[in-house]
Amino acid sequence: VGILVVLNVLLVGTSGWRLDLTREKAFTLAEATTDTLAKLDKPITVTAYFTENLPAPFSDNARYTKDLLAEMRAASGGQLSFEFLDPQSQETEEDREKKKDIKRDIFGRTMRDKTSVETELEGLGIQPVEVRVFEEDEAKTMRAYMGMAVRYGEEKEALPYIQDVSMLEYDLTSIMRRLVRAKAPMIGVVQGHGEPALEADLDKVINMLKLNYEMKPVKLDDGKVPDDVDVLLVIGPNQPYADAELRAIDSWLMQGKSAAFFLDRVNVDLKTFQPTPSGHNLDALVGAYGIELGSQLVGDVDCATLSVSERRGFMVVQMPIKAPFIPQVKQLEGDSPLAKGLADLTLPFVTPIYPKSGIEGVSIEVLAKSTAKSWLEDGTAENLNPRRDWGAAAPAFTGPYSLMATSRGLLPGFVDPQQKAAKEARVIVAGTSMVFNEAVLSPQNAGLILNMIDWLSLDAKLLDMRARSLTEANIDPDLSPGAKTAIKAGNVAAAVLLDGIFAAVLMLRRRSRRHALTVATPN
Numbered sequence: 151v152g153i154l155v156v157l158n159v160l161l162v163g164t165s166g167w168r169l170d171l172t173r174e175k176a177f178t179l180a181e182a183t184t185d186t187l188a189k190l191d192k193p194i195t196v197t198a199y200f201t202e203n204l205p206a207p208f209s210d211n212a213r214y215t216k217d218l219l220a221e222m223r224a225a226s227g228g229q230l231s232f233e234f235l236d237p238q239s240q241e242t243e244e245d246r247e248k249k250k251d252i253k254r255d256i257f258g259r260t261m262r263d264k265t266s267v268e269t270e271l272e273g274l275g276i277q278p279v280e281v282r283v284f285e286e287d288e289a290k291t292m293r294a295y296m297g298m299a300v301r302y303g304e305e306k307e308a309l310p311y312i313q314d315v316s317m318l319e320y321d322l323t324s325i326m327r328r329l330v331r332a333k334a335p336m337i338g339v340v341q342g343h344g345e346p347a348l349e350a351d352l353d354k355v356i357n358m359l360k361l362n363y364e365m366k367p368v369k370l371d372d373g374k375v376p377d378d379v380d381v382l383l384v385i386g387p388n389q390p391y392a393d394a395e396l397r398a399i400d401s402w403l404m405q406g407k408s409a410a411f412f413l414d415r416v417n418v419d420l421k422t423f424q425p426t427p428s429g430h431n432l433d434a435l436v437g438a439y440g441i442e443l444g445s446q447l448v449g450d451v452d453c454a455t456l457s458v459s460e461r462r463g464f465m466v467v468q469m470p471i472k473a474p475f476i477p478q479v480k481q482l483e484g485d486s487p488l489a490k491g492l493a494d495l496t497l498p499f500v501t502p503i504y505p506k507s508g509i510e511g512v513s514i515e516v517l518a519k520s521t522a523k524s525w526l527e528d529g530t531a532e533n534l535n536p537r538r539d540w541g542a543a544a545p546a547f548t549g550p551y552s553l554m555a556t557s558r559g560l561l562p563g564f565v566d567p568q569q570k571a572a573k574e575a576r577v578i579v580a581g582t583s584m585v586f587n588e589a590v591l592s593p594q595n596a597g598l599i600l601n602m603i604d605w606l607s608l609d610a611k612l613l614d615m616r617a618r619s620l621t622e623a624n625i626d627p628d629l630s631p632g633a634k635t636a637i638k639a640g641n642v643a644a645a646v647l648l649d650g651i652f653a654a655v656l657m658l659r660r661r662s663r664r665h666a667l668t669v670a671t672p673n
Contacts, residue, residue, distance in 0.1 A: 153646060157653045179221055183323045186330070187226040194326060195301045196232040199276055201294040202239075205283045208296060214315045215298070222322070237267050237295050274299045275308045298322075302329040324362055335607045338368035338379035343387035343430065346586065352385075354588050358596055359603060370395035375402040381606045382409040386583030388417055390431040399435065400564040406573030408606035411436050412583035413443060415501040416529035420589050423536055425499075425529045437506075438564035440514045440557045441579040444502035444526070447533075448551050448581075450477035451523040454496055458536055471536055475499055475529075476590075479518045479553070486515055486556065488605040494594050499534075501581030502526065502551035511560035511570065516552045518580075524549030554580040556605075576606055 196219055200212045212234075219232040241249075245265035252262050264272070271277070276297035283292050298309040300322070307325045312318060328334065337359065339348050346352055348367045356365055368376060373394040375382060382402065391399075403409060413432055416425040433443050454476040457468045476498040482489035497518065505514045525545040527533045557577045563569035585595050625634050 153649045153653055157649055157656075179225055180319060180323070183222065183319060184225050186323050186326050187222060187230060190226060190229040190326075190330065192229070192303060194226075194230050194329070196230065196322075197299045197301070198232065198234045199237050199271060199295045199297050199299070200234060201292075201296070202236045204294055204296070205281065208281060208294065211296065211312055211315050215312060215318065218315075218319060218322075237271060240267050241265055271295065271297070274306070276310050279311060300325050300329065302326070305329045328362065334362065334364045335380040336378050337363050337365045337381050337383060337603065338376065339365060339383045339385065340370065340387070341367040342369050342371070343389040343391060345385050345387050346583075351588070352586060354591055354596075355586055355599065358600065363603060363607070370398045373398050375399065375407075380408070381603060382407065384409065384411045384413070384432070385586055386412060386414055386417070386428075387430040387432070388414070388426070388428045390429055396432075396435055397565055400438075403439070403561060403575045403577070404563055404569060404571050406571050406575050408576040408608075410578040410580075410602060410606060412580045412585065413501070414499065414583050415443070415445060415447065415581070416499065418499045418529070418534060418584075420498075420587070423534045424531055425534055427529075435564050436577070436579045438567065439561050439577045439579075440506045440509050440512055441555050441577070442504040442506065443579075443581060444504065444551075446501070446526040447475055447529045448477055448500050448502055448520050448549075448553065449474040449525050449527055449545060450520045450549070451547075452480065452521045453477050454498075456536060472540070473536060474540070475527075475534055477520050477524065477553070479520075482517050483519055484515050484517065486517065486605075488556065488601050489517055490601075492594060492597055492601065494592075495598055496585070496590050496592060496595060497553055497580070497582050498584035498587070498590055499529065499582055500553050500584075502553065503555055503579055503581050505552060505555050505557075509562065512557060512562070513559050514555060514557045516555045517578075518554040519550040519552055522549050523547045524551055526551070553582075554578070576608075578602055578606065 198212075198215055198219065200215070203209075204212060216234060219230075223230045223232060242265075245267060248263050248265050252260050254260055268278075274297075276295065276299065278293040278295050280291045281294050283290050296312050298312060300307050300309075307329060309318075309321055309325070339345070339352070341348065348356070348365065359365060366379075368379060368382065370391070375398055379402075382399065384399075399409065411432060413430060413436070414428045416427055418425050436443065451474065453472055453474045455470050456473045456476075458471050459466050460469050476496060477500060479495040479497060480493055482492050482495070495518065502520075505516060507514070525548050527545065532538075555578075557579070559574055560570040561575045561577065563571075584590060585598065625637055629637070
């Protein structure tokens with residue numbers, strides 16, 4: 151603590167510089183940010199509304215926000231400017247009088263008219279929040295502002311509440327990209343074959359993607375994919391596609407477009423665990439692009455735990471049970487930016503996939519695998535019974551199995567295998583559509599969906615930016631306990647030692663300068 155205090159005192163008034171030693175360069179502006187700032191053709195203004203004297207950790211968030219905006223201003227070449235305002239300091243005399251005019255409603259609750267500042271911020275979508283503070287050994291609540299407004303010409307957008315600064319740079323860069331671009335990429339979701347309805351069943355996915363993308367349902371009845379679609383999603387169809395519809399998807403991919411196929415072998419009701427065989431006919435289509443679908447479901451010892459109701463006399467209790475047919479993927483495979491920063495994914499009722507090899511001009515990469523303690527079984531009601539006696543079942547482990555893969559390059563055609571895509575096309579194939587199901591849409595699965603859309607829309611820089619915010623530098627689990635302890639102790643000792651050395655160097659340099667000045671100055 152003493153070293154940190156001394157170091158901060160010594161650095162007061164010195165020119166700022168930083169050395170980023172994090173693995174993912176978490177404290178260096180991302181390439182997506184610098185590219186966006188470099189392309190600004192007119193000034194962009196950021197106004198941060200933070201109440202003064204916020205308690206920790208909110209005060210730390212304000213400090214981080216100011217540092218980040220300062221770096222972005224320097225990287226913008228003067229196109230970005232920012233200011234920090236305490237909304238209370240902007241109040242007029244009339245506003246202060248309004249705050250004194252307290253009324254009560256019929257329930258006895260206090261209320262008053264909004265001030266002009268509160269009305270203005272409310273119009274931007276920025277609302278005050280209640281935070282807990284401790285004053286004179288007493289816990290109290292205070293209304294505080296911690297939001298931000300971004301203005302670009304006549305356009306404006308806001309971050310209503312800055313609570314988690316780990317994604318602040320991503321959020322700001324995304325806002326700037328939306329403000330400066332003419333049109334957001336369009337995501338087309340195929341409908342008409344028993345797929346989840348876009349508005350009714352994929353509402354959370356729409357809300358998650360709408361900040362950076364537009365989405366619309368796509369019908370293939372006329373034998374073509376609409377020209378304004380940039381990425382095509384095929385999610386959980388259970389009815390066959392007509393030949394003209396298959397040709398439409400193939401023709402579209404041959405133009406060098408991108409598509410993702412999330413295909414089930416059976417559709418499982420999460421309440422009853424009753425399976426219904428899927429009737430899609432897309433096996434040959436995705437097989438033409440280098441990824442074949444299996445016919446059974448993958449069971450895995452490393453799986454999700456469900457809570458099942460059981461009656462015990464007059465009581466109903468919740469019992470945790472293992473669900474082997476809902477595998478959990480601890481870490482994605484490969485070096486693809488799509489896989490960065492993602493872990494603990496849930497892939498319910500997934501079918502194995504079998505990537506082909508040796509397709510000229512095509513690169514196929516497996517993204518997710520089951521563990522070695524996995525096996526295959528038919529998706530029957532008996533096998534999927536959550537109360538199944540696994541002590542008696544004792545399946546033979548035959549894993550690992552591939553569960554999700556990408557195919558990219560000059561893909562061969564489905565209609566004409568001799569035809570090649572005009573330019574690089576991208577395809578993702580997964581053996582389940584349940585990753586989109588709102589009942590299992592965990593933050594990890596949401597991150598996977600966002601990464602996939604970024605990868606398919608060729609926005610790899612934005613993808614890299616989000617991935618580094620998701621990644622933690624964990625200690626290798628295969629190390630011995632002694633090695634883990636040594637690394638932990640080394641991390642703590644190295645941080646203190648480096649601070650001490652740096653402070654000592656600065657002190658010696660200042661002492662040397664003072665000595666030189668003393669010698670050069672006559673008494």
